[in-house]
Amino acid sequence: MADISAARTGRRLFGEPRVEEAGPGVHVARAFDLGNVIKIATREGPVIVDTASARASAAAARDALAEASPGEPRYVVYTHCHNDHTSGAVALVADATAEVVAHAALPALTERDHGCLGAWTARHRAHQRGRPSEDPFPDRGYVPPTTTFERELDIEVGGLTLHLEHTEGETRDHLLVWVPETRVLLPGDLVYPAFPNLSTPAVGPRPIPGWIRSIERFLELGAEHLVPSHGPPVSGAEAVTEVLTTYRDAIQHVWDAALRAIDEGVEVNEAARSIRLPERLRAHPWLREVYGTVNWGVRAVYDLVTGWYDLSPASLDPHPRARRDAAIVEVASADRLVERATAALEDDDPQLALELADVVLRTDPHHVGANRVTADACRRLRDRSTSINQRGFYHSGLVRARERLAAAGAAP
Ligand SMILES: [Zn+2]
Incomplete structure (x- = not known):
């Protein structure tokens, strides 16, 4: 059962399920699932950002959040199309919910992953989970968005502004949520306490230069509270800036080193094994290779900029x-x-x-x-x-x- 499995993975990675206060009026349900469910209180009812990966774990997060932050959500926002952010929505969308909001590219990406590439997606996700014969999405409760936008969207609700802005990286439909009144920034999956997954082996490479630009955009906002969709919230402008800067530097380092290797004619497998983060970054608690790895990041850069031909004629039509x-x-x-x-x-x-x-x-x-x-x-x-x-x-x-x-x- 996916609900049990998602809950088990959440617990294994993040400890006992719990609700934490993450900023003024912001609560985060952690470890109910792989991803956080975030609730922002407003005078006209709360807003939910991200919905976990299964109905059952989303329902458990919903009930736990109700104690700290009551009310049915006025808005439900997806930071991006991945299953661990969208598939518990059925348990969170309520009668009071006016809109389910996402970037305009989300419906097509979701349709690709669960429609025309549904069998492939299920196969590689099952392998990634170490259970190659199991259905990785058995408890899926996705709700399609009712409102989408291309560049940015401001939602005024209960005395707060929810500023949504397209910030690609983890996916091409990724968005940030910024609440200027309380200086709360939700970076979705562009920052989490692990080296970023710049490439998943069975999925095309992610837009790495866009990811770097997105983090630079986060830095411009000057947040006081950072509430990611995986891992712990961070409070204090200095601490937020330190995490964001370090994260940006790590991605930039891999990008630059891989470009140099490509230009010098280093074979991809050799580059992936030899490029390392500098010591200062390698030791950082937000850059441990527990999710993405530098090796896969280097491969992603090669994939993004060089195509599949390595100039050996044996590779041209094998x-x-x-x-x-x-x-x-x-x-x-x-x-x-x-x-x-x-x-x-x-x-x-x-x-x-x-x-x-x-x-x-x-x-x-x-x-x-x-x-x-x-x-x-x-x-x-x-x-x-x-x-x-x-x-x-x-x-x-x-x-x-x-x-x-x-x-x-x-x-x-
Ligand atoms: Zn995620």
């Missing part, structure tokens, strides 16, 4: 992988490849082991030795990963290899 790998197996033999992969495991190079086993599996998906190597390599890589997404992908690889071994009647 055969399907299985054909090339069958020729390699023909020469080297599956057994010798698995032997070499096993030696790589003994040398503590699970990545090389995985790559060699993959050559065999492309020609014979049920090869017992190659599946055993794959399972072992995935387990080691999973256990070394700090990023929750990376752990999920490796765990899915392990699950799949074990399934194939079980189908072959072989011990893992």
Whole structure:
């Protein structure tokens, strides 16, 4: 059940579910789900920003928020189209809700992810969660927006201004919420206590220069309170500026370093493994690689600016992988490849082991030795990963290899 799973993930990452005061009249329901549900009180009723990833966890957040900040929401705002911000809306939109508000690009992006690319989205999200056979969205309660805007929108409600502004980064439909009267800034998913996920491996690269511009826009606003859609709120102008500046510097560093590497002709895999944040940034509590990673960020820059051709003519119109790998197996033999992969495991190079086993599996998906190597390599890589997404992908690889071994009647 997604509600239980979303709640479990929230608790694992952020501790016990609770409501925290995040600024004047602003409360945030934390750890009910992966994402926060934020409630802003006004004299004419509250505003909800972001709705969690499932009906059940959104309902739990709603009930907990009602004690600290009563009233049905006048407005519900989505900071962007991702499932963990939109899929609990059914539990939060009420009779008193005048509008559900989003950027104009949200409906089309949602339709793409859950419509024409619905099977692909479900597949890669299931892999990312480490449960490759489960439906990642079983408790979805999305409500389409009733009002959208392109550049900016001011909503006057109960003595406050909700200034919404298009600020791309995490997605192309992302927006900020700024309340000038109380100097409260909601940056959505453009700032959270982890190195930003500049690229998710199974999704196209995110607009990184736009992300940097968005954070510069946040800095211009001079917020006193920063209330992100994941992680803890930050109060005090100095503390807010420090978090935003550090975050901006980290993204800028990866962008600049990757551009230099591209220009010097460094291969993407080498650049992704060698580019690091400077020590000052690496040690910052808001930049730990527990979600996005610098490695994936570097790949995103390559994807954004170089396209898919690496100037090696073999890459211009390659055969399907299985054909090339069958020729390699023909020469080297599956057994010798698995032997070499096993030696790589003994040398503590699970990545090389995985790559060699993959050559065999492309020609014979049920090869017992190659599946055993794959399972072992995935387990080691999973256990070394700090990023929750990376752990999920490796765990899915392990699950799949074990399934194939079980189908072959072989011990893992
Ligand atoms: Zn999110």
